[in-house]
Amino acid sequence: MNRGVVYYILGRFLQSVMVLWIIVTLLFLLFRLAPSNPLASYIDTTFTKQQEAALLARFGLDKPLGEQYIIYLFNLLKLDLGETFSYSGKSVMDILRADLPNTIYLTLSSLLLAYLVGVLGGIAMAALRGSLLERVGTTFTLMTRAAPQFWVGMLLLTFFAFQLKLLPSSGIGPAIVRYRWETEWDKLMSPVFWRHMILPTFTLALYLHGLPLLLMRSNMLEVLDQDYVTMSRLAGYSEWRVMIQTAARNAMLPVLTALTLGIGYSIGGNVVIEHVFSWPGLGRTLVRAVQQADYPLAQGAFFFIALIIVFMNFIADILYSLLDPRVGASAQAQVS
Amino acid sequence: MSRKLARISVIAALLALVMVAVVPVSSQSAGEMVPSIIVHSVTQAERPIEYETTRLVVENMRELGLEVEHRAIPWAQLIDEIWYSRVEGEGRAERPFQMTHWRMVGRPERSDPDEFTYNLFHSSVRDGGYNFIGYNNPDYDALAEAQRVEVADKEARLELICEAQQVIRNDMVNAYFIHPLTPQVVNTDTFNADSIVTQAGIGVHNFWTWIGIEPTGDDKTLITSTTSFLNSFNPLEIAGDAPSRVTEMTWDRLMRINPIGVPEPWAAESVVWEDPLNVVVTLRQGMTWHDGEAVQSDDAAYSFEAALAGTTQVDEDGNEEFRPEAPDYHPFARNVANIEIIDDLSLRFTLHTPSAAFETSSLAKLNLIPKHVWEPIIDDLLTRDDADADSIQEEIPIGSGPFKYVAFDVNEFVLLEAFDGHWALPQIDTWLMNVLPNQEATLGQIQSGEMNFLWEWPGDPGVLQDIVNENEHLDLFSAISIGMNYFAFNVRYAPFDDVSFRQAVAHTIPQQFIIDNIFNGMAAPADSFVSAALEYWRQCDDLPTYDFSIEGARALLESAGYSWDDDGRLLYP
Known part of the structure; x- marks a missing residue:
């Protein structure tokens, strides 16, 4: 690896750290300055000043803002996200550690399904260009992309869960089964869990598949005009081989980049689906935390999402520098 | 007639005087x-x-x-x-x-x-x-x-x-x-409608229903849900409506508010007022905690002592401030001046001032907690200022109520089962509450049978009336709140x-x-x-x-x- 690439990666790493620092600072201020009160759920007819003082002390909100910020930053360096305000006896890490896997399962399976259908569909649309099928297919894809996720979710829920009673409507499994899962492995091995995942995965994939499909279709159309594709055809290769081996392989690259970044964005973007299907993931916890003005939990959840997005961007940058020598070279030119 | 008129005019005059005196200019x-x-x-x-x-x-x-x-x-x-x-x-x-x-x-x-x-x-x-x-x-x-x-x-x-x-x-x-009027929907194919109790001012989602509701068949699981928060399973915290449903079943109380709204002895066999300041409470015989230990008068006493426990701190201006360890329940125990243990089952409460509401807002309010579990916890809390009883989550909560803990996943579900050792054994075997933030899912589940008891409905009550009209197996209950x-x-x-x-x-x-x-x-x-x-x-x-x-x-x-x-x-x- 040349020096340019090393400098480039180091530079991008420092940039990522700076971005994260700015994000945590903004998060810290945003929640504290927002007009919302973490004591809202404690107000009762017997609520006293005494109780209020005790709660503020317990949450550390009786200290000056600057001091709270310093404590917060130091704790963050130790990866200690603090105690939640609204869940008794749980740390933010406990909650996020329980939520994150569920969000990842849902995100990855939907992305996988979406990109599989999207890429194949894109190829098919390109091959069928100008036909009635292509027009119908593209219109359908645009519709799924434009339809609000909660609405699609509700429709699927009503039809498959409540009318046909084919699939369960919410959660990751009945409590009676869930409490016996002691590890993530138990959960993953349970058919019940996968059955519960079908509807939310399908809803999310229905929305996500539009991007790779349309991207793949337009890339294919572009690639199909290239000389080397014409050459392949002239060489007598079958249309199938031209499409898959020659055109599709070249058209795939931008789609893969979109996938890398898509993972990051989807982790934080499942809020609506998780709410509709009562899926116990990061997005649902985030909504609850904001509703209850649970600062540490909301900050922690946003921080996690930001961390994943920044990390995925960092990975994409490194991949670029490795795949495209010009990136490293320009960095070296700037250094020297 | 003229006497009534005179009375009204006197009241009106008094009120006018009060208004002049009280309302600031x-x-x-x-x-x-x-x-x-x-x-x-x-x-x-x-x-x-x-x-x-x-x-x-x-x-x-x-x-x-x-x-x-x-x-x-x-x-x-x-x-x-x-x-x-x-x-x-x-x-x-x-x-x-x-x-x-x-x-x-x-x-x-x-x-x-x-x-x-x-x-x-x-x-x-x-x-x-x-x-x-x-x-x-x-x-x-x-x-x-x-x-x-x-x-x-x-x-x-x-x-x-x-x-x-x-x-x-x-x-x-x-x-x-x-x-x-709190609208609630119950699946009356699964449960006998006559066994559902409406509590005055509360509705059908009450303690008496939970222990008395009769399954019609072999399915003895009551499944309900909440759209709200289910973030605590703690006898010393009042965390909202849904967690309160859970605590009232898991932990017994000396008295309970009966269906017509009057407190009556529950874990207490008798509650006898000696005078307006002293009341002697005698516990039922043979009660046990969910871990098998006997429920005794020192547990009952400790349940109040825990609510009274706290430390006095001095702030920067030199003012003394009392910080209770169980701030939610402290107000309900504050009037207790002294608790004297008479024998294994009897104890005497002495109050600071006479209180007509003591039975309702204290004896029927505080959860009975096992001293052997909570004393070490509270003692530890007294030495710290970064936590109080609200921030405690027992791994396995131990009460003496008619239902006992099976599982609790924060803001996901609570699963309880009937406690065989209780003198008022419930008719159902299992009680489950799921958290369903999506109201439409709640409606779908009660119709499809995934849920059989809908107790909380923040939406349009007319919608519930419609689904009950469309589904023969569902009945609507309502009571003035x-x-x-x-x-x-x-x-x-x-x-x-x-x-x-x-x-x-x-x-x-x-x-x-x-x-x-x-x-x-x-x-x-x-x-x-x-x-x-x-x-x-x-x-x-x-x-x-x-x-x-x-x-x-x-x-x-x-x-x-x-x-x-x-x-x-x-x-x-």
Whole structure:
């Protein structure tokens, strides 16, 4: 690896750290300055000043803002996200550690399904260009992309869960089964869990598949005009081989980049689906935390999402520098 | 007839005197325009019914020549703008709040009128407590205090409670308009409808239903859900409606509020008052905790001692401040001066002051907790200042109630099973509550059979009526709640410091229209903080009425000296 690439990666790493620092600072201020009160759920007819003082002390909100910020930053360096305000006896890490896997399962399976259908569909649309099928297919894809996720979710829920009673409507499994899962492995091995995942995965994939499909279709159309594709055809290769081996392989690259970044964005973007299907993931916890003005939990959840997005961007940058020598070279030119 | 007239005129004269003495003089000058008013409520997304009601009333208030803004904000923000912005110069809001929609929910311990009578209006809780409207009336204070200590004579207490309701209605410090009918849906294919108990002021989701509901077949699991938070499983924390359902089943109490709203001995075999300050409680024989240990009088004593435990701290200004370890339950135990253990099953409570509500708001309120589990926890908490009992989550919660813990996943579900060792063994085997944030999913599940008991419905009650009509296996239950919806006025400041102005605003609330159209008939008219569900405490002379009438409101303002300018804007007297 040349020096340019090393400098480039180091530079991008420092940039990522700076971005994260700015994000945590903004998060810290945003929640504290927002007009919302973490004591809202404690107000009762017997609520006293005494109780209020005790709660503020317990949450550390009786200290000056600057001091709270310093404590917060130091704790963050130790990866200690603090105690939640609204869940008794749980740390933010406990909650996020329980939520994150569920969000990842849902995100990855939907992305996988979406990109599989999207890429194949894109190829098919390109091959069928100008036909009635292509027009119908593209219109359908645009519709799924434009339809609000909660609405699609509700429709699927009503039809498959409540009318046909084919699939369960919410959660990751009945409590009676869930409490016996002691590890993530138990959960993953349970058919019940996968059955519960079908509807939310399908809803999310229905929305996500539009991007790779349309991207793949337009890339294919572009690639199909290239000389080397014409050459392949002239060489007598079958249309199938031209499409898959020659055109599709070249058209795939931008789609893969979109996938890398898509993972990051989807982790934080499942809020609506998780709410509709009562899926116990990061997005649902985030909504609850904001509703209850649970600062540490909301900050922690946003921080996690930001961390994943920044990390995925960092990975994409490194991949670029490795795949495209010009990136490293320009960095070296700037250094020297 | 003439005696009645005389009595009314005496009351009216007294009230007039009280108003002159109590209500502070407005700071505005004569002929000045009444400034614009902000009326708060929660958002439409949070509680559509409250939002719509407020919108309607705001429209009507504009007809009085007022400039009125409806400010709908989320609950956590509303607390900032109401609770913490009650006095000029305090809180985050630009100015103290003026008028807000507010809601009190029904809970079993509110079956005694003391909680509302005292905590909503007594001047001692004006600064940091629930009298956020700032009502300050020494005569009312005297009534609220007198009813509290009137232990022996229930009729005398009734008279005091009635008088308190008269004063509040006349002074129009809160404009009550409805007690909701709590709509609940039960699958009567799975459960015998006759075994479902309606508790006065609460509805069918109550302790008596949980222990008495009979399954019709082999399926003995009751499945319910909440759209709200289920973030605690702790006998020393009051964390909201859903967690309260769980704690009341897992932990027994010395007394329980029975279906007609009266406290009766439960874990106690007897509760005997020796005099207004001393009460001897004897526990039932043979009760055990879920871990097999015997329930004894020192556990019962400790349950109160834990609520009283705390440390005294000195702040920067040298003021001493008591910090209770169980801040939620401390107020309910505060009146206990001493607890004496007589034998294994008997103990004597001595109170600081006589309290008519002690049985309801203490003996039937505090959960019995095992001393062998909680003493080490509380002792540890006493040495720390970064945590209190609210922040404790036992790995396996141990109570002595008719249901015991099986599993709890925060904000996901609670699973309980019937406790074989309990003397009141429930008919069902398992009780499950799921958290379903999506209301539509709740509706779908009760219809599909995934859930069989829908107890909480924040949406349009008419929707429930529709699904019950469409599904033969579902029955709708409803009861008038102890809770109520009302508009609260900040009586500290003009124009709401003027009783005539408040009464005029009360005339702009179209009570029947709201009941028929916004609540779809699922509400009863309200005129007091004591619900019609508490029949005993409503045996009073009729309270003043404020019928919906914009003309009436304008006439009232006019007679109080208000006038209007050429543009129709209201001017101060």
